[in-house]
Amino acid sequence: MPFEPIITGNVGVPNAWEIDVYESRGGYRALAKALREHQPEELVDLVSKSGLRGRGGAGFPAGRKWSLIPKGAPEVYMVCNADESEPGSFSNHELLDWDPHSLIEGVIIGSYAIRARVAFIYMRGEFWKPTGQRMEAAIAQAYARGYLGRDILGTGYNLDLHLFIGAGAYVCGEETALLESIEGNRPMPRPRPPYFPPSIGLYGKPTAVNNVETLANVPHIVLNGAEWYTRLGNPPRNPGTKVFSLSGLIKRPGNYEAPLGITLRELLFGYGGGMLDGRTFKAVTPGGTSTPLLTAEHLDVRMDYDSLPAVGTYLGSTGLIVMDDTVCIPCAVYHMSKFYQHESCGKCTPCREGTSWINAILYRITHGQGREEDMPLLLDLSDNMGGRKTVCALGDFAGFPVTSSIKYFRQEYEYHIRYGRCPTSCQPAEERQWTISQP
Amino acid sequence: MSDGLRLSAKTRAEIERLTTVYPVRRSALLPGLRLAQREIGWLPREAMDEVAEIVGVDPNACYALATFYDLFYREPVGKYVIGVCEGLACHLGGSGRVLGWLKERLGIGPGETTADGLFTVRTFECLAACDRAPCALVNDEYVGPLDEARLDELLRELRSHPNWSRVSGVGGRGSGASIPDPQYPTPDPRHSTTDTRHPAPGEGRS
Structure with a gap:
């Protein structure tokens, strides 16, 4: 099937981050259409009908998320989650590098749909050169062209957009921790209930938190219609x-x-x-x-x-x-466990303690000191961290690579525990001293 | 007088302005700390106290943030902080080798600074540049994929260009851009993080 990229269409286009280039490629037309031809509620309906699901990971329908914002609330916020920190994900990073305006356009349309007057783009702290710089410049350009600020495109709609840059913490990608971060608190996730962002979000006000890719899809849906979107991908439940x-x-x-x-x-x-x-x-x-x-x-x-x-x-x-086949799975999982041990925010005991335990046990398994009881212990720990025993899902996440690798590669753990070395020659000893440190 | 631990009038004014930009004053705390570190290179207690005073919160609020976030340094760091990514993709791509080469050349491991104060080596968890594995964040610049030759070239460049990237640690104001400011830095195309290996449209698509 011939396939036309939708949201990465501007990646690789010289100077795509400049507003003139973006406009010359059809940019900000969706914004004009949305603001001039649609009521906010119609846009929520449009996105609901398109079937667009949140691209941050959970796949929650984007239109439904917007519809949860109470009608007539005096103060409402739109927040874009650009804290891409999941190990292995770098798609938002490239999209933001090349095409900051498509995100800005999506943010403005989304803000209008939920009647927000202030929006934030929360970007992870490491993204500064050139990602953050380009975004700052792009926001300034959008203000200068009248796409942001007061009376946008003469429609009477006002919106201020802030770029808020973090300082390095995986947990900030969790939506309530992200809101804590903007509020100037230690970014620890909030319990839900009651802190569902559409009810009690940023500064205690109703807030929509959407992923970069979700919002980048919105202008295309506005221009081409919900019907068009529902035919892409794997409809009806997974369009796009x-x-x-x-x-x-x-x-x-x-x-x-x-x-x-x-x-x-x-x-x-x-x-x-x-x-x-x-x-x-x-x-x-x-x-x-x-x-x-x-x-x-x-x-x-x-x-x-x-x-x-x-x-x-x-x-x-x-x-x-x-x-x-050259990779030793227990060693790879040990590396993943280091990440969760480092990034657990420490709020919930199962995750704070469990991530350290898992890391320590995987250390001894991968260092020739594994014990017979280690595998059941790892499974037990993962079980005690997952399944809604913690405020956010980080505890579940830390357990997933452990349980799934034991499920599929049990014999490699057994080999490590029995013979004290890797079943594959995954890493030379002289390297190992730098990558594997005593927890 | 500056003793290297306190903020300049300019930075103080910038933080002051930030407190009026956001809907709630306290939101200026994190960007304020970023500004403080941009100026001083790390976060001495004196500077954190100043930020807290400007924002109007207890100094503990600053310490709470400075101890949480990875990019804040509570001790002086070298002029160039070489942060090697240790995420799984970079690990598979040889980040261990990169750390080994750095140890050979600079004599320091993660968390250490050279005696001349020029380099600090540290590690990062995933930097979201896995297609450039093994990669590193050198002050504010992404570099990668790193092999031995490119690392040597990088070290040579850092030693010979004193202003390669002046900012130590966290760059950027991260401020509300809602007040357009003519002083936005122009992105330098030489430092585009986009790898040339990104396929042209059509390439790699079956």
Whole structure:
């Protein structure tokens, strides 16, 4: 099927981040149409009808999220989550580098749909050169052209847009932690109930928090209609496209926009060019390391919000880190566990303690000191961190790579525990001293 | 007089302005700390106290943020902070080798600073540039994929160009751009983070 990229259409276009280039390619036409021809409620309906689902990972219908904002609330906020920190995901990063205006346009339309007067783009702290700089410049350009500020395009609608830059914390990608961060507090997630952002969000006011890619889709839906969108991808429940980030041991790492519902095989071996020469595929993180692994037996699974849960994993933020037959799975999972141990915010005991325990146990397994009881202990710990025992899902995330790798690669753990070394020669000892430190 | 621990009048004024930009004054705290670190290079207690005073909160609020976020330094760091990404993709791509080369060349491991104060080596969790693995964030600049030759070139460049990237640690105001400001820095195309390996339209699509 011939495939026209939708949201990455401007990636690679020289100076795509300049407003003149963006406008010359049809930019801000959707904004004019939305503000002049539609009432806010009509836009919420339009996005609901399109079936667009939140691209941050959970796949919550974007239109429904907007419709949860109480009508007539005096103070409402729109927040764009650009804190892309999931290991393996780098699609927002590239999109923001090249096409900041498409996000700004989406943010303005979304803000209008929920009648917000102030919007924020929350970008992770590491994205400054050139990502943050380009976004700042793009916002200034949008103000200068009358797309932001007072009386936008003469319609009487006012909107202020702030770029808010974080300072390095994975947990800020969690929507309530992100709001805490903007409020100047330690970014620890809030319990839900009662702190559902559409009811009690930023500064205690109703707030819509949407992912970059979700909002970047909105102008295209406004221009082409909901009907058009529902025919893309894997309708009816998974319409549209997704930007998949391929990395790890694969021939052509990079971002690829593809229809939702594409098979894992086509993604890895078509778009990604397949494995490195002489290697065979072993495992992949379908949605960043925070999703259970997939293996060679899953190559024909369709990548969308409903097909992946059927095989026990999630689409997440579509960061596919590819591991081939040279990779020792316990060592790779040890690396993932370091991340969660470092990024757990410490609010909930199961996650704060559990991530450290898992890290320490994986350390001893991968260092020739594994014990017979370690595998049941890892499974027990993962079980005690997951399943809504913590305020946010970080505890679940930390357990996913552990439980799924034990499910599919139990023999590698057994080998490590029995013989005290890797079943594959995954890493030379002289490197190991730098990458593996005593927890 | 500046003792290197306090904020200049200009930075104080910028933070002061930030307190009026956001709907709630306290939202200026995180951007204020970023500004403080941009000026001083790290966050001495004196500077945090000043930020707290300008924003009008207890100094503890500043310490709470400075101890949480990865990009805030509570001790002096080298002029160039080489942050090697240790995410899984970079690990598979050889971030361990990069740290080994740095140890050979600079004599320091993660968390250490060279005696001449020029380099600090640290690690990052995933930097969201996995297609450039193994990558690193050097002050504000993304570099990668790194091999031995490119790392040597980078170190040579850092040593020979004293103003390669003046800002240590966190760059940027991260401020509300709602008040258009003619002083926005122009992005330097030489530092485009986009890898040339990104496929042309059509390429790589089956």
